[in-house]
Structure formats: C-alpha cells, structure tokens
Amino acid sequence: MSLQGTQINPKRFHRSQLKFYLILIPIAAVMMLPILYIFSQALKPLDELMLFPPRFLVQKPTLRNLEMLVRTATETGIPLTVYLFNSVVVASVAITLNLTMTMLAGYALSKKHFKGRDTIFKINQAALMFVPIAVAIPTFLVIVNANILDTYIAHILPLLAMPVGVFLIKQFIDQLPNEIIEAARIDGATDLHIIRKIVVPLTKPALATVAILTFQATWSNLITSQFYINTDVKKTFAFYMSTLTSTVEFSVAGQGLAAAAGLIMFIPNLVIFIVMQSNVMDTMSHSGVK
Amino acid sequence: MSNVKLIDRLAKWLHLSDRAKDRLSSWLLILPYVFIFAGFIIIPILIAFSLSFTYYDAINPPEFAGMQNYVFMVTGDEQFVKNIIPNTLKYALIVGPGGFALSFFMAWMLSQIQATPRKYLSLLLYAPSMVGAILVTILWRSLFNGSESGYINAFLLDNDFIEAPIQFLQSPEYLLNIMIIVSLWSSMGIGFLAMLAGILNVNPELYEAGRIDGIKNRFQEIFYITIPSMKPQMLFGAVMAVVGAFNMGEIGVLLSGVNPTPQYSGSLIVNHVADYGFLRYEMGYASALSVVLFIVVYAFSRFGHLLFGSDD
Numbered sequence: 001m002s003l004q005g006t007q008i009n010p011k012r013f014h015r016s017q018l019k020f021y022l023i024l025i026p027i028a029a030v031m032m033l034p035i036l037y038i039f040s041q042a043l044k045p046l047d048e049l050m051l052f053p054p055r056f057l058v059q060k061p062t063l064r065n066l067e068m069l070v071r072t073a074t075e076t077g078i079p080l081t082v083y084l085f086n087s088v089v090v091a092s093v094a095i096t097l098n099l100t101m102t103m104l105a106g107y108a109l110s111k112k113h114f115k116g117r118d119t120i121f122k123i124n125q126a127a128l129m130f131v132p133i134a135v136a137i138p139t140f141l142v143i144v145n146a147n148i149l150d151t152y153i154a155h156i157l158p159l160l161a162m163p164v165g166v167f168l169i170k171q172f173i174d175q176l177p178n179e180i181i182e183a184a185r186i187d188g189a190t191d192l193h194i195i196r197k198i199v200v201p202l203t204k205p206a207l208a209t210v211a212i213l214t215f216q217a218t219w220s221n222l223i224t225s226q227f228y229i230n231t232d233v234k235k236t237f238a239f240y241m242s243t244l245t246s247t248v249e250f251s252v253a254g255q256g257l258a259a260a261a262g263l264i265m266f267i268p269n270l271v272i273f274i275v276m277q278s279n280v281m282d283t284m285s286h287s288g289v290k
Numbered sequence: 291m292s293n294v295k296l297i298d299r300l301a302k303w304l305h306l307s308d309r310a311k312d313r314l315s316s317w318l319l320i321l322p323y324v325f326i327f328a329g330f331i332i333i334p335i336l337i338a339f340s341l342s343f344t345y346y347d348a349i350n351p352p353e354f355a356g357m358q359n360y361v362f363m364v365t366g367d368e369q370f371v372k373n374i375i376p377n378t379l380k381y382a383l384i385v386g387p388g389g390f391a392l393s394f395f396m397a398w399m400l401s402q403i404q405a406t407p408r409k410y411l412s413l414l415l416y417a418p419s420m421v422g423a424i425l426v427t428i429l430w431r432s433l434f435n436g437s438e439s440g441y442i443n444a445f446l447l448d449n450d451f452i453e454a455p456i457q458f459l460q461s462p463e464y465l466l467n468i469m470i471i472v473s474l475w476s477s478m479g480i481g482f483l484a485m486l487a488g489i490l491n492v493n494p495e496l497y498e499a500g501r502i503d504g505i506k507n508r509f510q511e512i513f514y515i516t517i518p519s520m521k522p523q524m525l526f527g528a529v530m531a532v533v534g535a536f537n538m539g540e541i542g543v544l545l546s547g548v549n550p551t552p553q554y555s556g557s558l559i560v561n562h563v564a565d566y567g568f569l570r571y572e573m574g575y576a577s578a579l580s581v582v583l584f585i586v587v588y589a590f591s592r593f594g595h596l597l598f599g600s601d602d
Contacts, residue, residue, distance in 0.1 A: 008401050008497070009490050020399045021407075027396070028414040031475060034429045035417055037441075041432070053444045105323035112316040120320065127331050128529050129591045131536045133560050134580045137567040138334035138341070146329070161330040164480070164530075166323060190297070191315050213480070220422030227568070242424050255432055262425040269420045274413065284480075284487035288522020 038266065041259035042066070049256050065260035072244075072257065078233055080240070084264075087237040090155045091218045098160050098214045099207055106169030106206075107195050111181055121170065127163040136227055143228050154228040155236065159218050165210040171286045172206035173199060205279035212272055212280065220265060241265060335584070342578035348571045359578035370579075373554035374562050377466055378586065381558055382535055384470050386590055389477030390531035394524070396478060397486040398512065412486060419479035419534070427544040430472050434458040434545070459546050462555030468545065469556050473538045481530030488523030492516055521598045528594030536560060536587055559583045 010017065036057075041049075043061035070080050108114075109121050132139075139158055148154045176199065184194050200207070225239030241261045244254075273280070297318065301311040342359055344352035363370050396415055400408045421429075433441045436457040443455040458464045492515065500515045517524060542556030543549040549565050551557045557565070559579055567576030 008492065008494065010402070010404055013404060017403050020402050024396070024399055024403070024411050028411050031418055031478075032414050034433065034475070035421065037433070038425065038429055052439060053448050054439055054441055056441070101323045101326065104319040108316050108319040112312070112319070114313045114316040117316075120324065123332075124327070127327070128526075129533055129587050130331055131533060131560070131583065131587055133537065133540060134563060134583045134587075135334035135338055136564070137573055137576055137580070138337035139330060141337055142329060142333055157326065158330050160326045163327070163331070191319060216420060216422070220424065222424065238422070238424060242427075255428075258428045259432075262421075262428045265425050266421050269422075270417065273416070273420060277409065277413065280483060281487050284484045284523075285491050287484040287487065287526050288520075 035266070038259050038262050041256060042263045044256055044259075046253060046256070049253065065256040068253075069257050069260045069264075080237075082233055083235065083237040083240040086152075086155075086234060087219060090152065090236060091215055093152075094156045094159055094218045095211050095214045097156065098162060098165060099210060101160065102162070102165040102169050102210055103195065103200065103203070103207065105166050106173050106203075107191070107199055109166070109170045110173035111176075111178065111199075112191075124163045124166055128167060130163060132158070133223065136223055140227055149228060150230045150234065152234065155221075155224045155234075156218075158224060158228070159214070159221060162210075162214065162217070165213060168209060168283055168287055169203065169206045171288065172203055172283055175286055176202055205282035206286075208276045208279035209283040212276055215272060216269055219268065238265065338577045338580045338584075341574055342581045344574045344577075346573040346577075348573050352574065355574060359575045362575065363578060363582070369550070369554050369557070370562065374557055374559055377554070377556065378558045381466065381470060381473070381539070382532070382586065382590060385473040385477065385535040385538070386532045389474055389535060390481070390528050390594075392474065393478050393482035393527055393531065394485055397482055397489055398516070400486055401489040412483075415478045416483065418476040419482075421476065423538070423540055423544060426472060426476065426541060430468070430541075431459065431545060434464075434468055436460060460552050462553045465542060465546060465551055465556035469542045472541055472545075473535060476538065477531065477534060479530060479534050481527030481534070484523045484530070485520065485527045488520035489516060492519040525594055525598040528598060529591050532587060532590040532594065536583070540564075559586065 007014065007016065040056060040058045042065055043058045043063070045060055045062045045064060048055065048059060109117060109124075143149050143154050143158070146157075148157065180198055181194055184198055189197070220238050221236070222238055222242055225235040229235050241258075244258055244261055297311065297315055300306075301314065304310075306314065341352060343354060343356060345355045345358070346352035400412055400415075403411075435441070435443065436455060436459060438444060438447055438455045440455065440458070442458065443452075446452045447455065456464070458468060496515050496519060497511065500511060505511050505514060536558075539558045539560035542551050542558065543561050543564070546552055546556060549557075549561055549569065551561065559582060563576050563579045563583065566572045566579060
C-alpha cells in the first residue's frame, strides 16, 4: 500500500517527507527574517544604517551600538545597569516564588483529596482565558489598597498569578503513580517531605517550563513599570527600552540603538528556551485539558 | 521543616483527626496560590464588574450609574460601534482561529519529519512568540517605516511598484492588516508546542487499526484519528491562541505610536480600555469595556470547548 499514514515521528528519511520540508523550510525562513533583521541592525555601523536603499544584512559588523546604548543611558542620569539589575532581581524573585507556589498548589490539586479541590481547579482552568491587560485598572486599585504602589513587590505579585503554570504542573503530577506517594505516606513522610524528596525530582521538566514562562512574562513585562511604579530607578529594563524606542523613532542612529536593546531583551529568552527545549516538550505532552 | 512541626502542633492543639490534619495540610499547600490568584485575578475581575455600573473618575468616590455605561457604549460612543467592535471582531476572527489553524498544520507537518530537523524547525517557528511586544515594535516599525528608508517602502520603490512611500503605520487602510500579520507571525506559542507534543504522542497502533478499518488518505487520518486522539491538546491550543491574540492586541498602539490609533483604524477593545481608563480617567466606562472584553474572550474560548471539549 502506498499510504504513508503511520509516518508520525519517522525514524528515517523517506522521499514522501520532501513535500513537508518544501513547505516548512520557506515558512520557517520567513518567520526568521525579522529576527535576523534585529541581529543585523544591532551590529550595523552608522554609515550602513544611513545607506539608501537600505541593505538587509550587515556588511561590517560592529559593537558600537551596544556601546552607545550603555553611554546614552549614563547621560540620562540612570545607568543602564540599574534597569538591568531591577529586571534580573524581579525575574529571579518571581521565578523562585512562582515555582514554589505552583508546585505546592499543583501537588495539592493532583494528589490530595479535599473539599473544593475540583472547584479550584475548574476556576483555574477558566482563568486560562484571563487577559491581564484587560484588568490593568482594577489591578491598580488592588495595588494601591495593598499599599505596595511604587515598590518592587508591585513588579512581582501581579505576575505570580499564573494559571497556566499551575495547570501544567498539576497535569504533569497527575502522571506520577499514586503508589509511590502512598508508600511514602505509610512510611510517615509529611506532604512537604513527599514534595521535596519525590515529586520535585520527578517533576523537573514541568518546573523548568514554568520557570521559562515566568521569565518570559517578567522579563518583557511593561505594565508594572508603566502603571504601578513611579520612581524611575525602580523601573525595569523592558520599560527603559520602550522609552528608547518611542523617542528615537525618526533618528537613524536610534534604530541601531533600539535594535541593540532589542537583542538584550531577546537573547536570554532564546538561550533559556534552547537549553530547556526537551523539558518543555516533555511538559507539553501532558498539557491536555480534561 | 519547622512548618511541618507547626502543622503537627496545630493539629494536636485542635485535637484534629488524621483526616482533618490531612485536609489542613492540603489547604496550607494551596493557600499561597489561592491568595495571589484571588488578589490579582478574581478581585480585579469583580472590581471591573462592579465599577462598570458606576461613574468613577479615579479621584472622587464612584457614583452608582446603573446601566448607563453600557447604554453609552451602544448609543453614545460612536467609535465603539463604528470602529472598535468591527476591528476587534475582524482581528479576533482572523488571529484566533487563523493562528490556531496555522499552529496545528505546522505542528502536524513537523510531526511527519525526523526528530532532529524537527527540533530546529520548531525552534524557528516558536522564536517569534518569544520576542515580546517591545521588540516586535522595533522590528515591524522599521520594516513598515513610512519614509523611503523603511524596508518595505524601499523595496516597493526600488521595483517601481509605487511612486511615493506609503505611510503604512499611519494610514487607516493598512494598520489593522499589519497588526494581523504581526500577530499571526508570533502566534505559534505555547499552544503550538502543546499540539506538537500531542500529535507525537498519539498511539501508533491507532493508525494501524485505522488502516485496517479502511482509512484511505492522510486527511481521513487527521480527522478520524489524529484530532480525536489529541482533543485535550487541541483545546489547550485553542484557548491559548485566543488569549495570545488578545494579549498581542496592544501592538496597534505600539506600532502607530499613539492611542487612539489614527482614525481608530487599529483600535481594539483592549486599547479602548486603556484610552478611557488611563488617558481620560473614566474608570467606570473603562471597566464596562473590560467586562465586554471578557465576554468576547470567553465566547471565543467556549467555541473552542464546543469543538474540542469532552462531553461534560
């Protein structure tokens, strides 16, 4: 029979795969062009940025834009490193807290039996549809009333409510056999013990995925700096970048600067994802909504 | 382990049975998340809902206004009826289902090739969804720049397709379409990854069985075996596609550099909320708009449930 239908995840190359490559490679190339452009633009010297007609790829790459970026920031009074420091602190605290919280909640929702468990999970599932931008105003009121306006806490707390994280971890823990946990419980282990010694080591892929998602959410987040933080030195790198891109719109040199700043935003995301890719795919295979 | 001892001590002090102790422990585990979840998801939604029935300028206390905001939305807010709703529907109908379909077909094609090239190609497809709104702005703003040094304009001028540069990001005819292109470009996010994993995990024996039962071609296979076996991932992908679409909704403002966008051509409900809330300080009306936004997102997600949800 000529049917190649069972060729999901094929082990070897077959001529019938050619047509998929023929479609996939051009699409992937087109998707990549803008990202390639950012790299190219960030490394362009001034004369190449001014070139008309513009050339897509850089001819003589230079790090001048990155240097300029650091210097411009210094002239505005607040060094670039302050914004970067803020971003790194916010991202790492958010990741730590979020991993702890979602792990505890995911374990309780998956392996514990208590009244209200299914309701909480259902509400969490509904909250997957939550679009944070839509409630920026009410969230602002919550932050004012909690007395955390203009503090680092205001950067972190709103981003910790991540229903998709709890969802992914819960689905992942569902796959762990109940017998291991029962056995540990009979041996007298408490919940925290079971989580630390048994569940966390087995749930690493899901934890890695949640860490990536939290990083992506906090690293590029603009809303908290825009609305909930007043003091400039407490704002994050993403915010600094957005001011940069809005003021330098028409200057050619500015485009190189903006692209360089864009690279600093993008590269950590890319690197972390590449390093953790297999973990992410492992988590996703358990990501079904039941 | 001090908090473990704490539970023990608390349980002893309260004379709790083992079962009650277990329940207490469960609640303590879930409490931190529930606390944050309530504070930053449930409460803001409730506030939005209750403020939507008030007049509130963020300085004086809110005044009850009944349905006035909703009535104004339909009868008084010319832009809402004329631009915002049509824009939002067009954008959501193309980017939501379009991004979803694109994700599925890309994932399906990727599943048909070998693991190593698949890994690289899926990374290339996922990368745009990682870049974030700001970088997206820099990128597409310089590509669609309205002067002759914009890349698209330079290309068109060079090949004599046009005579004068087009103001892509400032002209009402182009902005919404560019937003749709940009959103579709970055639509292969977490839902795409879930679907890819879902397709790869379909039990291969099902395909064998399907062949014996008379499945003749790939399309039948997709409809009778692949999709039914990965319904949960399809549903997750659908919800994520809709949410992703609305989270990208800000780009119209970022691309054109102003809110409202030129002649409201690229304004969606999301931008209208920010416009009324943070620029005009009409919090009551802005809240009513966000309630409508929730209904729109919910309706789209329900549609996904209807297609792929289990029967409960």
